Amino acid sequence: MNGASPLFLGLDASTQALKASLLDADLNVLSELEVRFDRDLPHYNTSGGVSAPTSGDDQGTVVAPVMMYVESIDLLAERMRSASWPVSRIRAVSAAGQQHASVYFSRAAPRIFTTLSSQKSLTEQVEQAFSRKVVPNWQDSSTVEACKAYEKAVGGADELAKVTGSKAHTRFTGPQIYKFRTQQPEAYKDTERIGLVSSFITTMLCVGEGEDERTAIKGIDESDACGMNLLDMRPSSSNPNAEARGKLEPGWNQTLLALTSGESEGADSSLGGASELERKLGVIYRDAGAPVGKIGSWWTQKYGFSPDCQVFPGTGDNPATFLAFSLAERQAIISLGTSDTVMVPTHQYVPDPDFHAFFHPAKLPSSGDAFFNMLVYKSGSLAREWIRDQYCSSNWDTFNADVDKHKLERGKEQRTGFYWLRPEIIPSGASGIHRYTKQAAEGEWQKVQDFSEPGMNASSILETQMLNYRYRSSSIVAGPAASSSSTVDTSKLPLEAIYAVGGASSNPTITQTMADVFGCDIVKPVQPAEDGKGWTPANYNFCSVGAAYKAVWGWSRLQLTASEKVPEFDEFVHATKSKQAKRAGLAGAADEVEGGVQVICRPEEGRTQVYTDVIGEWKQLEERAQKEQ
Ligand code: ADP
Ligand code: XUL
Numbered sequence: 001m002n003g004a005s006p007l008f009l010g011l012d013a014s015t016q017a018l019k020a021s022l023l024d025a026d027l028n029v030l031s032e033l034e035v036r037f038d039r040d041l042p043h044y045n046t047s048g049g050v051s052a053p054t055s056g057d058d059q060g061t062v063v064a065p066v067m068m069y070v071e072s073i074d075l076l077a078e079r080m081r082s083a084s085w086p087v088s089r090i091r092a093v094s095a096a097g098q099q100h101a102s103v104y105f106s107r108a109a110p111r112i113f114t115t116l117s118s119q120k121s122l123t124e125q126v127e128q129a130f131s132r133k134v135v136p137n138w139q140d141s142s143t144v145e146a147c148k149a150y151e152k153a154v155g156g157a158d159e160l161a162k163v164t165g166s167k168a169h170t171r172f173t174g175p176q177i178y179k180f181r182t183q184q185p186e187a188y189k190d191t192e193r194i195g196l197v198s199s200f201i202t203t204m205l206c207v208g209e210g211e212d213e214r215t216a217i218k219g220i221d222e223s224d225a226c227g228m229n230l231l232d233m234r235p236s237s238s239n240p241n242a243e244a245r246g247k248l249e250p251g252w253n254q255t256l257l258a259l260t261s262g263e264s265e266g267a268d269s270s271l272g273g274a275s276e277l278e279r280k281l282g283v284i285y286r287d288a289g290a291p292v293g294k295i296g297s298w299w300t301q302k303y304g305f306s307p308d309c310q311v312f313p314g315t316g317d318n319p320a321t322f323l324a325f326s327l328a329e330r331q332a333i334i335s336l337g338t339s340d341t342v343m344v345p346t347h348q349y350v351p352d353p354d355f356h357a358f359f360h361p362a363k364l365p366s367s368g369d370a371f372f373n374m375l376v377y378k379s380g381s382l383a384r385e386w387i388r389d390q391y392c393s394s395n396w397d398t399f400n401a402d403v404d405k406h407k408l409e410r411g412k413e414q415r416t417g418f419y420w421l422r423p424e425i426i427p428s429g430a431s432g433i434h435r436y437t438k439q440a441a442e443g444e445w446q447k448v449q450d451f452s453e454p455g456m457n458a459s460s461i462l463e464t465q466m467l468n469y470r471y472r473s474s475s476i477v478a479g480p481a482a483s484s485s486s487t488v489d490t491s492k493l494p495l496e497a498i499y500a501v502g503g504a505s506s507n508p509t510i511t512q513t514m515a516d517v518f519g520c521d522i523v524k525p526v527q528p529a530e531d532g533k534g535w536t537p538a539n540y541n542f543c544s545v546g547a548a549y550k551a552v553w554g555w556s557r558l559q560l561t562a563s564e565k566v567p568e569f570d571e572f573v574h575a576t577k578s579k580q581a582k583r584a585g586l587a588g589a590a591d592e593v594e595g596g597v598q599v600i601c602r603p604e605e606g607r608t609q610v611y612t613d614v615i616g617e618w619k620q621l622e623e624r625a626q627k628e629q
Helices: 066-082 109-113 144-154 157-164 173-183 185-189 197-205 254-261 273-281 297-303 317-323 381-391 396-406 456-478 480-485 508-518 542-559 569-583 607-627
Strands: 007-013 017-024 029-036 063-065 090-097 102-106 134-136 191-196 310-316 331-336 340-346 356-359 371-377 414-420 432-438 446-448 497-501 521-528 535-537 592-594 597-601
Touching: 007 066, 007 197, 007 317, 007 542, 017 066, 017 542, 029 066, 063 066, 066 102, 066 134, 066 197, 066 297, 090 197, 090 317, 090 542, 102 134, 102 173, 102 197, 109 191, 144 157, 144 173, 144 254, 173 185, 173 191, 173 254, 185 191, 191 197, 191 273, 197 310, 254 273, 310 317, 310 542, 317 331, 317 340, 317 371, 317 542, 340 456, 371 456, 381 396, 381 414, 381 456, 396 456, 396 508, 414 456, 414 607, 432 607, 456 508, 456 607, 497 508, 508 521, 508 597, 508 607, 521 569, 542 569
Parallel strands: 007 090, 090 310, 331 497, 497 521
Antiparallel strands: 007 017, 017 029, 063 134, 102 191, 331 340, 340 371, 356 371, 414 432, 432 446, 521 535, 521 597, 592 597
8 A cells, every 4th residue: 555546445334244445546455344243343232233033023023223333334434543544545435235224314314414523433423313223134024014015016026026126025125114114103204214224324424514414315326226126127118107318217116105105005194105205215326436425524534534535326235246246248246155146237127026137236327228137046055065964974075076976967867956945036935855867868857755876966956056047047148038938048158257256166166067057167356466476366355345346436437537438337347457467467367368357167078068958958847846846
């Protein structure tokens, strides 16, 4: 960290921790810090970042104290000071937040946020700024009734997915607000504004004595708003309510606002109906690279941030992670964590009740449509671990050897297994363990109790998972018609490169199987090693780094002259990383695809066709297994 060159900050307010990444203008990650809620703020008595259930809670309630999140901001600022982060050089900041979770600001909030003393902490001053003391967590499932009402209001799950990009989900913000309004109407009435965690952190970055009350509470980022079941994502051609401003006309859906606010259910008119809820939700930021303000005087006076530090809209943790990879077309991220998550960019709106569709979190309003679809699978690492423990001596090396020994081969016995240990998300509600074998190419698939050798379960689960991700990626890449009619052309390979991340991506057999099934390279982000000799794996927190990339992009845009072309986010990140590679003398290295990306696995000759040949039958077996559950 030499000289006085500009620095950039990305924050990640996730389930268990508040994390920060400090970057330079070349997108190098210089340092990271975090505050872990359970460990560092033990007086809130959380476990995994959430409160223990109380006797009065509805079934499925999962919440966290809003003041814990506030105190984590105080503590993070103190940690930046203790670590001597040169915060006066930070030119821009952007945050990411746990998706779906909502924060409720009281009528007093705007005044409180603009009259803060820099002598005191936020914790000491902002308690009265919230009309609800808890933040419903994304793991909350207490809103089943609200979800039913949501789907009914628009004509079913498929319709709701078409309108809002997802079917009704208990964790989504709209059903959560519905529950709050029905159960605590007085507190709802006393609510000045409703934000997401991302907009809450963004708001807190702008607080301080002398700030403007009218703009003190920040709006909601368009991409994060897609996780609310409230935003109408339909293209204007199929959206009767859309004004003619462009091809895509997202805005809050009036039918769903009327339902959530109680207007269409005959709720007390003093609650204000749909228009009051719309006011509470505030503006939607369509350009995430346009600043929402500068860092507040509380930050400049108390911690020495520069008054020139720009604040860019916060977004959801998944959209921010998506940004950390700045995917080109036909690239995807597959995260092999506790659960497996697949994120695929697309230029078409591809709603499907099984997936989530989000607007691209950093697109220029003037550019074409851009989205990403997210698939979430419960049976990720937990199911692989279960196979490892049951059949592979609790050892990943044995699991890997079993995968190699029993992988699908032409002309040999074929095996497929579905291991839905807990009700699955994709396919929705699938459960149980189902195994099938076929002896010859023209034979029939038979359901079997067990395979002839225990180790066969290892290849079976891994191949099924990867075929599943390939099939669904194909349907996203093919566009809405293919997705809705299930007529995916499985002979084509959907992707050209996959970023593999998460714990299980360190396993070379798992990434090799991924490469073979998808028929494409598996890549990892890298950054120049500190000793200048080659690349080092980028083991940083992708979510806060993605948020920081957005801040660098937004800030760079402000430095352009009027005649200079504003670059797209992805273009900007690629160009900056290539510059970074050149500067480090590493451009063109044999294993480098482009600056900052390294190939870790390539498909083995001939293997992909083996999977292409079976994927259609595999899909039929998946449907059969659901019927036989
Ligand atoms: P999360 O962020 O969801 O908590 P991680 O991304 O840290 O999870 O991934 C944790 C998972 O990684 C564990 O559940 C474990 O099964 C898996 N994992 C770690 N090492 C390996 C390995 N060598 N092979 C397969 N899976 C692994
Ligand atoms: C996504 C989801 C989680 C949270 C975690 O739909 O619910 O990934 O965003 O923070």
